[in-house]
Amino acid sequence: DLIEGELSEVDDFSSMTYTEAFDAMIDKFRREYAFTEFKGIDWDAKAEEFRPLFEEAEAQNDQAAYEWALLQFLWSIPDGHVGMSFTPSLEARFIAATEGGLGLAATELSDGRIIASLVLNGGPAEQAGVEPGAELLAINGEDFDAVIENTVAWSAPFSTRDYERLQKLRYALRFPVGEQVELTFRNPNESEPETVTLTAIAERASFNATSFAAGLTGFELPVEYDLLLGGYGYVRIYSFFDNDRLTVDLWERMINTLNRNNIRGLIIDMRQNGGGNGFLADQLAAYFFDEPHVLGNTGFYDEATGEFVFDPDTRDRFFLPPEDQRYRGDIALIISPGCVSACEFFSYNMTIENRATVVGHYTTGGMGGSVEQFYMPGPINVQFTVGRAVDADGNIHIEGQGVKPDVRVPVTEESVLSNEDALLNAAIEVLNRRTAATTHEQGVIALDERVSGTLAFNTRHRYTFSTEDDVVIDIVLTGDTGLDTVLRVYDENGAIITENDDARLGTYDSAIMELEISANSTVIIEVGAYTDSGEGAYTLTVTKSII
Structure with a gap:
C-alpha cells in the first residue's frame, strides 16, 4: 500500500522541546527515510543548517517561529510525499504572502517563452493592457526566468523538476494584497515591450485556474x-x-x-x-x-x-x-x-x-x-x-x-x-x-451489380467503379443483423467524396443516393463498419438512379 507504511506504533516527539524533537526527527530521517542515498541527502548538513532555527525558536518560546522552521526544513527534502499538518500561524503566513494577484496566470511554452495564459476581465493586468498570449519578460526588473527560480512555492517539496517548475511559476505571480508590482511584457503582434506598475488585489481565480485540480467539484465518482x-x-x-x-x-x-x-x-x-x-x-x-x-x-x-x-x-x-x-x-x-x-x-x-x-x-x-x-x-x-x-x-x-x-x-x-x-x-x-483499419481490395463492381462479402473486425473492403458515360447512381449497403455499416466513396486520388452511416433513422444500413459520376472517371466504393469494430456479412449494390 502506497499510503501507509508498515503497521507500527507512531513515534511521538510532541512532549519534547523544539530542539529535542528536531534531533529525534533528524535521527529518524537518517535511519528510516527511504531515498537518502538515491537523492544524496546529507542529514548532518541539514542538522547544521536548520537546528539553529529551532534553538532560536525555543529560546524565544516562539511557537510560530518553530512551525516556520519545521516547514522550511521539510521543504528542503526533495520528496513530494514529505509534509506536515498546517497550523493557524502558517495559514496566516500563507494567506498574507499569496492572497494578492494581478488577474494574470502564466504558462511556460516548450520553446522557453512564458506567456499570459489567462487575463481576468477587469483585473489589474487587463486594465494595464496585458493581452492573452503576451510574453512575460520581467517582474520588478528581474528576468522572469530568474523570478521563477527564486520563488517560494507553498506546495513544496517536489520530487521532480517538472512539478517544481510548474508550481513555482504559479506562485511567481502571487503577492501580498496592495503590493506594487512592476511588470514588463510584450503583447502579441507587438515588437516593443511595455513596463507597467500594477497593484495586487485580493483574487484567487487566476491562481486556481492553473491548479492540477482545476475543474474538480468533489462530486466526481472514482x-x-x-x-x-x-x-x-x-x-x-x-x-x-x-x-x-x-x-x-x-x-x-x-x-x-x-x-x-x-x-x-x-x-x-x-x-x-x-x-x-x-x-x-x-x-x-x-x-x-x-x-x-x-x-x-x-x-x-x-x-x-x-x-x-x-x-x-x-x-x-x-x-x-x-x-x-x-x-x-x-x-x-x-x-x-x-x-x-x-x-x-x-x-x-x-x-x-x-x-x-x-x-x-x-x-x-x-x-x-x-x-x-x-x-x-x-x-x-x-x-x-x-x-x-x-x-x-x-x-x-x-x-x-x-x-x-x-x-x-x-x-x-x-x-x-x-x-x-x-x-x-x-x-x-x-x-x-x-487501430487503423486494414483495407482489402475486392476488385471491380459494375452498374446494376450486387456483390456480397464478410467484414472482419477492424477491416474495410474496397471496390472500383468506372464509367465511360455521365451517370447518376445509387449505392446501397446492407449488413447482417447487428452489423452497423458505413459507406464511403473516394476519388481516384484517395480524397473522400461522400460518406453515409445510417440510410435512415432506425436502421444500420447505409446508402448514398443520386451520386453524380462524370464520364471516363473512376471512384472507389468502401465498405466498413461503424468505428471499424463490427463484423459480419454484407451486400453491396450499385444501380442507376431513378430521377
Missing part, C-alpha cells in the same frame, strides 16, 4: 467513462482513495461495456489522480493483461540489520480477473505531474509490454514510496517516505523520476490559448495510428 465521437472509450480515474468496492464495480462495468460493444481503443486519463490505495491501482491495471506479472516490491528499514529489507513474500503482482473481463484493445494513457503516488504505479504498470502509449506534456509527479507519520510538538503531524519502491528488477523506478511520456506533446501558444485539449487530441491520434 471512475467515470464515456464514448468519444470517434468511437473510442474514454475513462478518467480520479482517485484510488475512494471505496474499493465502488471503484472495482465501476471499473468492471466499463470493461464489460467496452467488450460488449467491441470498442477497439481506450483512452485512460490520469491527469487529476492524486493516488491512494496502491494495491487497488495495481489490480485495476491487471484487467489489461493476460500474464500475472511481478510488478516490484517495497523495502523498509530493519532495526536489526540497519538496512532496508525487501521481503520476497510481499512482492507486488497482478491477480488476473476472469478472461472475459479483460480488455485487449489498444490503449493511450494521458499523464501529468498531477498524477502522483498510486496513480504513477498504475501508469508504470501500463508500460509493461508496451501495453499503453503514454501521452503527456511532462512526467508524472515522481512520488514512489510508502509513507508514515509521526508527531512533533504542537502537536503537528509530519509525514515522510519510509517505503522504497522498486521495479521487478530491484531498481528505483518512480521516485524522483516519474513515468515519462512516450509521446511528449509540446506546449504551444495554440494549445494554451485555444479551447482544445491538446493531450486528448494527441491520445486520439495515437489510437488512430494504432
Whole structure:
C-alpha cells in the first residue's frame, strides 16, 4: 500500500522541546527515510543548517517561529510525499504572502517563452493592457526566468523538476494584497515591450485556474467513462482513495461495456489522480493483461540489520480477473505531474509490454514510496517516505523520476490559448495510428451489380467503379443483423467524396443516393463498419438512379 507504511506504533516527539524533537526527527530521517542515498541527502548538513532555527525558536518560546522552521526544513527534502499538518500561524503566513494577484496566470511554452495564459476581465493586468498570449519578460526588473527560480512555492517539496517548475511559476505571480508590482511584457503582434506598475488585489481565480485540480467539484465518482465521437472509450480515474468496492464495480462495468460493444481503443486519463490505495491501482491495471506479472516490491528499514529489507513474500503482482473481463484493445494513457503516488504505479504498470502509449506534456509527479507519520510538538503531524519502491528488477523506478511520456506533446501558444485539449487530441491520434483499419481490395463492381462479402473486425473492403458515360447512381449497403455499416466513396486520388452511416433513422444500413459520376472517371466504393469494430456479412449494390 502506497499510503501507509508498515503497521507500527507512531513515534511521538510532541512532549519534547523544539530542539529535542528536531534531533529525534533528524535521527529518524537518517535511519528510516527511504531515498537518502538515491537523492544524496546529507542529514548532518541539514542538522547544521536548520537546528539553529529551532534553538532560536525555543529560546524565544516562539511557537510560530518553530512551525516556520519545521516547514522550511521539510521543504528542503526533495520528496513530494514529505509534509506536515498546517497550523493557524502558517495559514496566516500563507494567506498574507499569496492572497494578492494581478488577474494574470502564466504558462511556460516548450520553446522557453512564458506567456499570459489567462487575463481576468477587469483585473489589474487587463486594465494595464496585458493581452492573452503576451510574453512575460520581467517582474520588478528581474528576468522572469530568474523570478521563477527564486520563488517560494507553498506546495513544496517536489520530487521532480517538472512539478517544481510548474508550481513555482504559479506562485511567481502571487503577492501580498496592495503590493506594487512592476511588470514588463510584450503583447502579441507587438515588437516593443511595455513596463507597467500594477497593484495586487485580493483574487484567487487566476491562481486556481492553473491548479492540477482545476475543474474538480468533489462530486466526481472514482471512475467515470464515456464514448468519444470517434468511437473510442474514454475513462478518467480520479482517485484510488475512494471505496474499493465502488471503484472495482465501476471499473468492471466499463470493461464489460467496452467488450460488449467491441470498442477497439481506450483512452485512460490520469491527469487529476492524486493516488491512494496502491494495491487497488495495481489490480485495476491487471484487467489489461493476460500474464500475472511481478510488478516490484517495497523495502523498509530493519532495526536489526540497519538496512532496508525487501521481503520476497510481499512482492507486488497482478491477480488476473476472469478472461472475459479483460480488455485487449489498444490503449493511450494521458499523464501529468498531477498524477502522483498510486496513480504513477498504475501508469508504470501500463508500460509493461508496451501495453499503453503514454501521452503527456511532462512526467508524472515522481512520488514512489510508502509513507508514515509521526508527531512533533504542537502537536503537528509530519509525514515522510519510509517505503522504497522498486521495479521487478530491484531498481528505483518512480521516485524522483516519474513515468515519462512516450509521446511528449509540446506546449504551444495554440494549445494554451485555444479551447482544445491538446493531450486528448494527441491520445486520439495515437489510437488512430494504432487501430487503423486494414483495407482489402475486392476488385471491380459494375452498374446494376450486387456483390456480397464478410467484414472482419477492424477491416474495410474496397471496390472500383468506372464509367465511360455521365451517370447518376445509387449505392446501397446492407449488413447482417447487428452489423452497423458505413459507406464511403473516394476519388481516384484517395480524397473522400461522400460518406453515409445510417440510410435512415432506425436502421444500420447505409446508402448514398443520386451520386453524380462524370464520364471516363473512376471512384472507389468502401465498405466498413461503424468505428471499424463490427463484423459480419454484407451486400453491396450499385444501380442507376431513378430521377
